[in-house]
Amino acid sequence: QMAMLARAEASVSRFYKVTGYRFLNSNLLISALTSKAIDARNNYEALEKLGDAIIKTMVSTRLYERADTFCMTPHHLHKLRLQFVHNNLFGYVFYSSGLFNNARLPPDGHVYENCARELKKFEQGMRGIEGMSSSSHDVLHIWGKDSSSINSSASHLLQQQQQQQQQQQ
Secondary structure (H helix, E strand, O other), X not given: OHHHHHHHHHHHHHHHHHHOOOOOOHHHHHHHOEOOOXXXXXXXXXXXXXXXXXXXXXXXXXXXXXXXXXXXXXXXXXXXXXXXXXXXXXXXXXHHOOHHHHOEOOOXXXXXXXXXXXXXXXXXXXXXXXXXXXXXXXXXXXXXXXXXOXXXXXXXXXXXXXXXXXXXX
């Protein structure tokens, strides 16, 4: 029980460090980082729909505010918005920032394999936007974040999976 509490506190601390955002109620963040397989009552599923609506509004507003700065056409804005509100991006940021180390996920290798696959899809999608790079630096630069600590690495995810499996044995 104490270990779970310490891990939840580490999750909150890491999230604040990576995003710079502080929740008024940190229990909401803990729920947002918790899989239903870990806690059937307090998990991210209940928050998902509300969060999606909020994120879409925030992304649309931020892109509109920065359209002139980056000389983006309406076509680029549309394509970027689709990429920013897609789960592939959330997986990309979640894993490339290291937040996954503190998430409360089941020790199932499929989680890591699925995320590695989604990271590749996200990067391919970014390459598919004419004139846009696929690097996390460019994505976060448009969003207005410093990307120096962000490194995309699907192979790192698979290493994490192998380490978890070794620890279980």
